[in-house]
Amino acid sequence: MLHILFVCTGNTCRSPMAEGLLRKLARERGIDVEVRSAGVSAISGTSISRHAAGILQDEGIDDRIVSSQLTGEAVHWADLVLTLTGGHKRHLLQYFPDAVNKTYTLKEYVHTQESVNADIRELDSLYADAELSISLGGEPSAADLQRIIEIRQRIPSFDISDPFGGSREDYELTAAEIRTALYSLLDKLESLRRL
Structure with a gap:
């Protein structure tokens, strides 16, 4: 079973x-995954927003999801961190640089253009090396910092819009953006399962 955070x-x-949408969609497709979620600045035990809860309820999802602070245990548990x-x-890799080979943004993980994916892998490696240098009391090399800037300038944004504090419509748009990426994720998981 694949563990996704x-x-x-x-x-x-x-x-x-x-989390809720993937759990439902994976079950509908017969894909065996265990799903959790966490926040880099979460207060554990806080209720999810009423609009997020409403969207999940409209989807027939009655999971009792409450917020969780991101922990090393959660990162270690996961086979894939999205x-x-x-x-x-970047925040996650700053604190958990050993998770570099299993951490992606949701949209970049399902992105299929290989040249962009190669840039992302190189950038992640450069970030991890920079964090390691800093944690050992050193500094990243000027060449590595320049390379980070070059790569970041050509990679498209893979961010999912933040509906926090917005209207129900803002949450609907974000949910649609997530749902589209999750369909691609499930397609990718199905193709990996066939290999």
């Missing part, structure tokens, strides 16, 4: 919607 900021909007923005991914 979704990560956003407060774990009250985007990642709980992704963040909702590049900022969440």
Whole structure:
């Protein structure tokens, strides 16, 4: 069974919607996954937003999702960590650089253009090396920092919009964005399962 962890900021909007929707959609397709979510700045035990809860209820999802702070245990548990923005991914890799080979934004993980995917892999490696240098009391090389800038300038944004504080319509748009990415994720998981 594949363990998937979704990560956003407060774990009250985007990642709980992704968690609930993926659990339902995977079950409908017969794909065996276990799904959790967490937030880089979450207060554990907080209820998810009423609009996120309403969207999940409209989908027939009655999971009792409450927010969880991102922990090392959750990262270790996951086979695949999918963040909702590049900022969440960078934050996670700052604290858990050993998770670099299993951490992606949701949209980049399902992206299929190989040249962009190669840039993303190189960028992740450069970030992990920079964090390791800093944690050992050193500094990243000037060449590595320049390379990070070059790559970041050509990679498209893979962020899912943040509906926090917005209207029900804002949450619907974000849910649609997540749902589209989840369909691609399930397609990818099905093709990997056939290999």
